[in-house]
Amino acid sequence: MSEIAADGTPLVAPPEPRRAPITMIGPVAWARENLFANWWSTAITLAMIYLIVKFAVSFVSWAFLNAVWVVPVSPQGIANTEACRALKGVGACWAVITEKHRFILFGTYPYEQHWRPLIVCLLFIGLYIVSAMRRFWRWELALVWIGVLTLIGVLMWGGILGMPYVPQERWGGLPITLILATFGLAFAFPLSILVALGRRSRLPAIKALCVLYVELIRGVPLISLLFMASVMFPLFLPEGLNIDKLLRAQIAIILFAGAYLAEVVRAGLQALPRGQYEAAEALGLSYWKKTGFIILPQALRLVIPPLVNTFIGFFKDTSLVLIIGIFDLLTAGKTAIIEPAWQGFGVEVYITLGLIYFCFCFAMSKYSSGLEAEFNRHRRR
């Protein structure tokens, strides 16, 4: 207890409020805490700074300072890549992207009609954004999907409204990747719900069929399914009935994704407390009413983050159609550097393709972790 005068003021003048030492607050303290906590941490920090600076300097000089952005092209359309070859790897040859970007994005689609696949890509992106917003999570969203997917079909094929007809063999690039991923998703998701319900069913025959389907598909690589689609499918069908290659690959992807999504959905069904099932039965609801109104809305909500993660994996896996020669984004990129003039510039093309894939996947992954944080808010103390 300090001495206090009769009028309440302390006898000893209160000390000036002292500032904390510079090493305890602000950026210095932060650096001490997080970068130089002990000699081990300091060594790691210094080593990493050295490596990152070294890498960054060499990357910048390769990708920007020494890079060649344009090369002359002869009137016959043959590029003169001597400027690029002269670099001998010290600089990037971005000219391959300047020259080939339309081909990489849209494949062999007729050049003057490129606005159509461009609009298709934008429509897809718009569809993703709308589907991601929670205020649009209503049954009407399914109608929007049907409408937009039909519109996309009309734009790609054409043949009406003055748009010339473009056969499916000439489609390519980014639209194919988006079509495979989106249509795959649109069909695999309902399939996966049915299979997941079947796997939890009390009917032994249905359960056995679903278990067999899921385990068989998950036990083999996607490539083997794609091979099956490309070489075995034609044997399965009666004579005269021919399904084109893209559709066959699409079916393989749907079957593949359906099995993986079914496991995610099943996890949600299992995580739901038994009381929900029992309460719904006590109300006298039939199986489908119980499932549609009580179980699925809650179970699907529980698994949205892992579902989005599965979608990401599945979006990346569409690139595997390269192996059976379907012209998606990756195949278009790989084909662009087959031309003798551009041979050996794979690294530049793959970096560009990587950026495109990364944009889509990174957006989805950020979205998924955002949702997860939001759904878990009630759990945090």
Added chain:
Amino acid sequence: MSGASTDPRLLRKAPPRPLRISWSDERFRNIVYQVLVVAAVLTLFGWLWSNTRYNLEVRRIATGWGFLSREAGLPIGEHLIDYDPSMSYFRALLVGVLNTLKVAIIGIVLATVLGTLLGVARLSRNWMLAKFAGAYVEIVRDLPLLLQLLFWYSLLQGLPGPRQAFNPVTGVFLSNRGLKLPYIQWEAAHSWALLAFVVGVVITYFYRRAARAKQMRDGQIRPIWPFALAAILGLPLLVWAALGAPFTPDVPELRGFNFRGGLDVSPEFFALLLGLTLYTAGFIAEIVRAGILAVSQGQWEAAQALGLPRGRVMNLIVLPQAMRVIIPPMTSQFLNITKNSSLAVAIGYQDIVSIANTTLNQTGQAIEGIAIIMLVYLTISLSISLFMNWYNKRIALVER
């Protein structure tokens, strides 16, 4: 409520009810539904089967497994067992299976090590290390594996030729012909030493079990490492020395336009291994991180309050609990490496998919070719998941 004296009325079952042939009987409905579904599936498969039979006949495609014993005539660059193109298709496919297993096993080991390091690094208190690991994981997981494989492969192909090869350490060369590593000339003594190593590991395992059992009885902790060191390192060294300690290094050398000697890692294998390892390590890092985070802070504090040193806390308290969370998703990552190794076909590494694909192109027997691929992967997948389930059951929480 005690379990011993349950009300006998609760144990009584409902009296059996006769099945009524009526739509209002649930059991009857269920049987009808199942019969309908199974009939539909069988009809579909029957239809596909009859189409296939017809198509095979019309196109004069042979069926059966006779082709397996015919001469393959397909060259394979890398083989773990003796092989040349005059051998049978069966032998070629076997080489493919071994190549798949080779890349999968090495990939699993490397990805686990790298992934664990990255997962721990993401939780490091060093900001820079944590951010670096986080950025790595994010980038690697958001790019298709096939793209990464093609990237590494074209990067390796863009390297200078053998004459200008990178030579970071004596005996290690990196060029567009792949990676060359120094090796030793393998002799019988080395095989014996390897066998002694395996024996040492087995002996150590049993020694550890016995030590644990003794500890359970008298509470004394017995150090295991001196024995382990002697058995795992000492025994092979002793065997090697007893057999004359042969040691002839086999260092790769540039002769003319290519290298001679040493251990040869082909660009295809190297690109595939690099891609698989770096990709899967990103996923494993996330699993390890989640596993460590799943052990609550209270467990650390309680263990420290008991006076356990930090290393023991990690070994005895945290890791066993984290493992329960880590093992199941880790299993699926191991399966993924194995299945993803099938992408080898895109960069020309001859795994089972690549060889079966060539086989089905040469013989035209698509069904058999694809059946072989699926059978091989199903077998591998089932074995890995059986093993991991067994291990998981061993470490799972024993609840009442």
